[in-house]
Amino acid sequence: MEHNNLDAASGDKFNLNGNCSPSPEKQSFDLNHTKNIDDISTPSELKFDEDFDFEDPQISEKRKEIERCLHSPDTVNLDQWQHLARSKGGLISDDYRKVIWPLLVGVTKDEMTEPPSLDDLSTHGEYNQVVLDVNRSLKRFPPGIPYEQRVALQDQLTVLILRVIIKHPNLKYYQGYHDVAITLLLVCGDRASFPLLCRLSCGAAAPLQPFMQTTMAPTQHLLNYMLPVIRRADPDVADCLDKAQVGTMFALPWYLTWFGHSLNRYSDVVRLYDYFLCSPPLFPVYVTAAIVLYRGGEVLRCDCDMAMLHCLLSRLPDDLPFEDILVTAEKLYLENDPEDLEPEVAALERREAEIRHADEERMRRRREAGARARAGRGRAAAGWRGVTSLAAWLPAVTSRRALLATATVLLGVYVYYRPELLFNR
Amino acid sequence: MSETSNQQIPGLAQKKVFKIIVLGDSGVGKTCLTYRFCEGQFLDKSEATIGVDFRERTIRIRNEEIKLQLWDTAGQERFRKSMVQHYYRNVHAVVIVYDVTKPESFHSIVSWMQEVESHGLTNAPRVLVGNKCDCGTPESRLATTYAQRAADKYGMPLFETSALLDSECDNVESIFMTLAHKLYSKQPLRVISVEGDQSYGVVTLPRHKSRTAPPRDSCLCS
Numbered sequence: 001m002e003h004n005n006l007d008a009a010s011g012d013k014f015n016l017n018g019n020c021s022p023s024p025e026k027q028s029f030d031l032n033h034t035k036n037i038d039d040i041s042t043p044s045e046l047k048f049d050e051d052f053d054f055e056d057p058q059i060s061e062k063r064k065e066i067e068r069c070l071h072s073p074d075t076v077n078l079d080q081w082q083h084l085a086r087s088k089g090g091l092i093s094d095d096y097r098k099v100i101w102p103l104l105v106g107v108t109k110d111e112m113t114e115p116p117s118l119d120d121l122s123t124h125g126e127y128n129q130v131v132l133d134v135n136r137s138l139k140r141f142p143p144g145i146p147y148e149q150r151v152a153l154q155d156q157l158t159v160l161i162l163r164v165i166i167k168h169p170n171l172k173y174y175q176g177y178h179d180v181a182i183t184l185l186l187v188c189g190d191r192a193s194f195p196l197l198c199r200l201s202c203g204a205a206a207p208l209q210p211f212m213q214t215t216m217a218p219t220q221h222l223l224n225y226m227l228p229v230i231r232r233a234d235p236d237v238a239d240c241l242d243k244a245q246v247g248t249m250f251a252l253p254w255y256l257t258w259f260g261h262s263l264n265r266y267s268d269v270v271r272l273y274d275y276f277l278c279s280p281p282l283f284p285v286y287v288t289a290a291i292v293l294y295r296g297g298e299v300l301r302c303d304c305d306m307a308m309l310h311c312l313l314s315r316l317p318d319d320l321p322f323e324d325i326l327v328t329a330e331k332l333y334l335e336n337d338p339e340d341l342e343p344e345v346a347a348l349e350r351r352e353a354e355i356r357h358a359d360e361e362r363m364r365r366r367r368e369a370g371a372r373a374r375a376g377r378g379r380a381a382a383g384w385r386g387v388t389s390l391a392a393w394l395p396a397v398t399s400r401r402a403l404l405a406t407a408t409v410l411l412g413v414y415v416y417y418r419p420e421l422l423f424n425r
Numbered sequence: 426m427s428e429t430s431n432q433q434i435p436g437l438a439q440k441k442v443f444k445i446i447v448l449g450d451s452g453v454g455k456t457c458l459t460y461r462f463c464e465g466q467f468l469d470k471s472e473a474t475i476g477v478d479f480r481e482r483t484i485r486i487r488n489e490e491i492k493l494q495l496w497d498t499a500g501q502e503r504f505r506k507s508m509v510q511h512y513y514r515n516v517h518a519v520v521i522v523y524d525v526t527k528p529e530s531f532h533s534i535v536s537w538m539q540e541v542e543s544h545g546l547t548n549a550p551r552v553l554v555g556n557k558c559d560c561g562t563p564e565s566r567l568a569t570t571y572a573q574r575a576a577d578k579y580g581m582p583l584f585e586t587s588a589l590l591d592s593e594c595d596n597v598e599s600i601f602m603t604l605a606h607k608l609y610s611k612q613p614l615r616v617i618s619v620e621g622d623q624s625y626g627v628v629t630l631p632r633h634k635s636r637t638a639p640p641r642d643s644c645l646c647s
Contacts, residue, residue, distance in 0.1 A: 129451060129501065132451055132452045132473070133451075133473045136452075136470075136471055136472050136473055137472065137473075138470045138472075139470045139472055172503070174501065174503055175451070175473045175474075175475055175499055175500075175501045175504070176473070176475045178473070214503075215503060215506055216503050216504060216506065216508050220508060245511075247511050249476045249477050249508065249511065249512070252475060252476040252508070253475035253476055256475055257475065261472070261475055307442075307444075307479060307481070307494050310477075310479050311479050311481075314478070314479070356510070359514060362545075363544060363545030364545075366545045367545055367547065370547060370548055
């Protein structure tokens with residue numbers, strides 16, 4: 001954790017969103033604030049997006065509309081913000097997202113409070129796991145980000161995650177949570193991302209809440225909705241997945257991180273977050289279904305084998321047309337309400353339980369057969385190998401004398417059964 | 426599993442596939458180790474593995490092409506219980522990895538062994554791998570004799586290596602090749618070798634990438 005001691009030194013210089021600025025009111029709804037030295041690492045300064053020479057006129061139009069809304073935010077209601085976030089192109093730029101994301105989940109300015117220092121949190125039980133994952137999140141930072149700035153952001157990320165799980169001790173950290181947290185942090189800064197992440201993590205309808213239970217069983221259950229959705233839309237693809245028993249693991253990182261972990265293009269990730277922040281909690285599962293359906297041709301051409309299919313599906317191509325995929329996912333959601341799917345999911349899980357049971361039975365038999373074979377070998381084995389390994393199974397027989405006695409008896413028994421080895425020369 | 430599209434030795438209908446699962450605590454370097462073996466280089470920006478990742482490489486034993494499938498698993502305990510279970514099915518061999526600079530990861534071997542046994546893999550070939558031997562000082566690293574004792578207790582060979590160092594890549598090779606050989610010799614149904622089988626028992630290691638990258642001395646661990 002080489003950078004922890006940098007925290008104190010870098011804290012002043014690299015705070016996001018002008019944490020050091022005296023008036024917090026100034027910060028949130030004013031897009032035109034002048035950049036000062038404290039803003040050096042504001043998310044908008046971090047360049048992910050390629051500069052486009054040409055912008056779709058529709059998007060340019062939408063950009064103007066968003067700016068109009070942001071000029072008089074009080075006149076815009078939640079539905080309108082949601083419409084902007086979901087419709088084609090999403091919220092377009094991180095400058096807009098930074099303001100609109102908190103509005104989408106109903107975070108107020110009062111909730112955006114100063115984060116504690118990392119040192120105060122380092123005694124938490126999950127500290128090591130979080131730091132381990134945060135230190136390995138290099139891929140998620142803008143290319144070319146200065147080392148000091150990246151390290152400062154990583155510290156902020158660790159603080160952000162620990163703050164949430166300290167405030168809500170019932171929530172358990174999972175690997176992948178850091179991928180969601182960093183997306184929020186990069187877009188909204190450390191003050192706004194804390195209440196935002198809390199909203200997404202805690203509460204009955206919070207989308208990340210099922211992932212943060214003691215076990216992954218709730219997550220697994222929700223991910224199982226993907227398969228009936230695929231089956232209803234394309235039975236051939238569903239049959240193929242079924243036959244290969246590929247399961248849902250290939251889509252697990254997608255769902256757990258809202259694709260943050262699995263997509264190379266930052267712009268795709270934030271676009272999806274625009275949508276997910278105003279969707280039902282299960283919606284990302286419908287997006288996974290839409291992606292599998294979009295790649296249906298590849299699935300059908302692939303060898304019907306678990307490894308091959310897992311390999312094919314788990315790696316997302318860089319050129320997925322997410323606008324179309326979101327439209328498909330929305331359609332799938334409207335046509336296949338989660339409640340409608342419940343019986344199919346239940347049937348699927350029953351079948352999985354049966355397979356698991358058969359597997360366990362098979363393993364038990366294998367263990368028993370192994371034990372029997374070893375015992376048999378022990379009876380008939382010639383020489384010291386058998387004797388010594390027998391001694392290993394019978395820990396009670398450890399004294400040399402007992403060992404010698406056992407060996408003699410065994411040799412006697414062996415010679416009795418196979419005298420030809422000794423006498424038949 | 427039709428291999429018809431792949432180039433292969435005439436007369437053989439199918440490539441043999443050996444499935445190897447890689448286990449160990451979070452951050453011990455499972456992903457880098459499998460990446461080193463399959464891609465021939467160090468994975469620079471390694472991330473936490475979520476769920477299960479998959480890599481493969483084709484090797485040659487006695488003129489026969491064999492596909493090694495490596496299942497790289499998440500280290501965090503919550504992924505182990507229900508989720509990774511599915512991937513133990515039909516596993517042929519096990520690699521258990523620990524970090525030579527983190528004694529806790531070595532002590533976890535006990536629970537990893539229990540896990541392996543609970544999945545009926547008691548008789549599957551296994552190896553123990555101490556990774557990151559480029560990190561720390563000789564004093565801070567777990568003593569080989571100590572690790573060797575644990576390896577002996579469980580009856581598995583011990584390898585100490587570094588997925589980072591190019592100089593260690595032969596060692597990484599030998600981890601998986603040892604398993605492959607063990608599995609190959611265990612095969613009950615041996616496909617009769619094709620003509621020109623002069624390399625009896627000799628392994629040919631296809632090099633995927635030329636290893637011209639400058640040698641790295643610094644430790645990437647933090």
